Amino acid sequence: MRPELMQYNFDWMMAKTLDAAARFPMGTSKETRLALNYMPYFQSIADTFYTAGDPGMQLLNLLSTYYKNILNAHKNGQKIAATTFCQSPAIFYALDVVPVTFEVLTALGGLVWKRGLFDYMDYCCEIGMTETSCSSQRGAMGAYLAGLGEEIDLVVCDTPGVCDTNANAFSFAAAYLDKPFFQLNYPSSLGDPRSEQYHLDDYKALISFLEEHTGKKMNYDRLATILTAVEEQDDLIAELEDMFMLEPVPMPPIFNLAMYTGRFTFCGHPAFTRLLKSMLEWARELAGQGRSGLKSGRENLRVYMCYIDHYTVDMNFWNYLDERGIANVGSILTRNFRDFNTYTREFEGVGYSLDVSSRDAMLNSIAQLNARLPMVRSIRGPYDQPNMWLEETLAIAKLCRAQCIIYNGTPGCRNTWGMVKPFAREIENQGYPVHIMYGDAFDDRVESWEATRERLDEFFQVRGLL
Amino acid sequence: MQAFLDAAAVIENDAVKAWKQAGKKVVGYSCSHLPPEVFHAAGILPVRLRGIQTEGMEIGDAYFGPFICSFPKCLLQQVGMGQYAFLDGVVIIPGCDAMRRLDECWRKAGNDHKHIVPGWFDYLDVPHKSEGHGLRWYQTELQHLLTRIEQYFGVTVTADALRESIDTYNRGRQLLQSLLEFRKRDNTVVSGSDVFAATVAATVLPREDFNRQLENWLAELANKDPLASNTKRLMVVGSISDEIDLFQLIESESQAVVVAENLCFGVRHAGGQVATSGDPIAALAKHYLATSICPRMFGKYKERLALLKQIIDRYQVQGLVLQNIRFCDLHGSENGLFERDLEAIGIPCLRIEREYGPLTETGRIKLRIDAFLENLD
Secondary structure (H helix, E strand, C coil), rough: CCHHHHHHHHHHHHHHHHHHHHHHHCHHHHHHHHHHCCHHHHHHHHHHHHHCCHHHHHHHHHHHHHHHHHHHHCCCCEEEEEEEECCCCCCHHCEEEEEEEHHHHHHHHHCCCCCHHHHHHHHHHHHHCCCCCCCCHHHHHHHHCCCCCCCEEEEEEECCCHHHHHHHHHHHHHHCCCEEEEECCCCCCCCCHHHHHHHHHHHHHHHHHHHHHHHHCCCHHHHHHHHHHHHHHHHHHHHHHHCCCCCCCCHHHHHHHHHHHHHHHHCCCHHHHHHHHHHHHHHHHHHHCCCCCCCCCCEEEEEECCCCCCCCCCCEEEEEEEECCCCCCCCCCCCCCCCCCCCCHHHHCCCCCCCCCHHHHHHHHHHHCCCCCCCCCCCCCCCCCCCCCCHHHHHHHHHHCCCEEEEEECCCCCCHHHHHHHHHHHHCCCCEEEEEECCCCCCCCCCCHHHHHHHHHHHHHHCCCC | HHHHHHHHHHCCCCHHHHHHHCCCCCCCCCCCCCCCCCCHHCCCCECCCCCCCCCCHHHHHCCCCCCCCCHHHHHHHHHCEEECCCCCCEEEECCCCCHHHHHHHHHHHHHHHHCCCEEEECCCCCCCCCCCHHHHHHHHHHHHHHHHHHHHCCCCCHHHHHHHHHHHHHHHHHHHCCCCCCCECCCCCCCCHHHHHHHHHHCCCCCHHHHHHHHHHHHHCCCCCCCCCCCCEEEEECCCCCCCCHHHHHHHHEEEEEEEECCCCCCCCCCCCCCCCCCHHHHHHHHHHHHHCCCCCCCCCHHHHHHHHHHHHHHCCCCEEEEEECCCHHHHHHHHHHHHHHHHCCCCCCEEEECCCCCCCHHHHHHHHHHHHHHHH
């Protein structure tokens, strides 16, 4: 890594940037405008958040708080756990552990910094990781492995068998830093009693691990409070997710990002509830007026991102959707598969429910919730098996009346690149135009945004979509 | 010895042909986490799936994406070319992300290339943890697999038959252990290429044949002269390999001899015996999962490093070749950690990223091996 980068702590810089961005609008508009001059590369990003009104500000505050929690964890006597986006943070909050979710921080760094997190990604390779490892972890993880962040105390992931590349990154981090490591892993099936029991047994082992390495016992009253908050959040999410079925979608593209970023960082936390309420209020108002959430107010196309969204650099992808009048009806990251959600009814027995009536019920609830997080739910087994990726994609595309489906990931995503070609052919056979993006959601160097944009435009044009 | 080289050199070797001509069944499997004993006990020949003899990649590339390791692609290529038409069944095991997707890619390729999907196409869900509920899950998976074998092939597999198969395989493991003893000597009498060929042959020959051939070879080795004395003693570690020619490349010009390896096709389980008392399925589960040293069992780096150190000491290894197939992040990244920790205690390491299959990079790899050997001086 360049020596000058080693002079600054990654999490401190991010916390300060986001904190400042969240505070600027508290002044007059002139003060805000002048203050933004001190963040030249972040101006347009900050503006995207500001334009999204109260929900945008709530999101900025939430992200700022997330970083501040990391910076203050050790001072507050809390342990820090490095973890992954498909591991619900609710369990960490129940055990008073501060999560550091590498993928979220990498995406955020890509959105906020002019150069993205490329230097940190490369650092991981300098110390031994393969350059073909997934960029989503390598970004923020590189900073922490370089000692440019608060010390990680333990590492928890839940992707072995679903995304080995992801699990491998966390396993590498634990070995490199010599920290305790725990992995939840999932069978290839979902919804059958044997798999559900495995989820529960595995989750109990996770709690034992966390208790051992934090010196804290599970506080079930606290868990009940968190799950009750999750219950409220799930209700709000269900209504927001239904909004994706409306024509036009009454939400700006950034709401999609906000929904899952909030869930990956503050599930069960009041800050996320506030964000959801704010988003819902905004969306209801637009829905009542029959208006699109896009800047232009006109929806030209409805796209379903069947895997993940695109995060490099300067929010280019999000702004592109807005400019072209494209409604993003969600991605694999958007849906939570709560049992009462509209789309969950398409998949019998695969949703989760919450029950706080006893300790066992709570443990089972959170274990099953965790097993329904993105990727670990529907990419755990062969894509064409019941309840897996193909069925999920087609059901959601149909419900949300998507006009085309786009695959976007990272070259590190072995589990989807292993079958995305036949997967795409089957979707095409169902009548949906499919575009496979060959770039990297977190690393512009793989394919520049300009090239990505050209290819998207070409796809929309050739297939007669725009 | 030649029998092993011959058996390892082609996908459908003479023993497989003879087995089929006798009207018996053959099943392919994709990973070392499957106990071949369960097929042996059913009178079925288990054959490890391999991607050798590949001459193109148009079929592999048509189904797998571009960022996928060349091992499953070569394998699918050979499947699509009809090289595995002799199989009566196949079991896919989720050894890693790329290998588990062989399941879909093979089945979907079957829509375009007729008769390449055997009548029995199965999937064994192997967990990533080897204790407690992980082991219980795997044991149940094996039990279910056995039931499916019985149902599809119309056979009955008794516990006694399983124990007999375990005995037969244990005998092979003992013999392989005896073979390894020759490698420990100061002046070894056996090349790494030959030993590796024997271990690969072990996965594609009827076990009784293998045991008999190995016994004969061991008798020959007892009277064999040592190899050249000035060779460097190397160990090969990393991604899956069944490529005898890779070993031959390393050992060419007699500058080096491979005295140990830690590879999926190598002698990882040699010496370890499956318990012959009690429930045979439980014994197989314990052996094949609990002793697994594959990096797919995440979080066990320290155990794997300790094992490498043990092997390095035992076989007087002077240098390690840490190789990974491009896009094999599990081995590639772990090789990075091995390099850090082994170099720190004075053990030279060479990291190589390469492609599986025909040695298209022979020159580059040879150059790097030679430079490494020079450094060992």
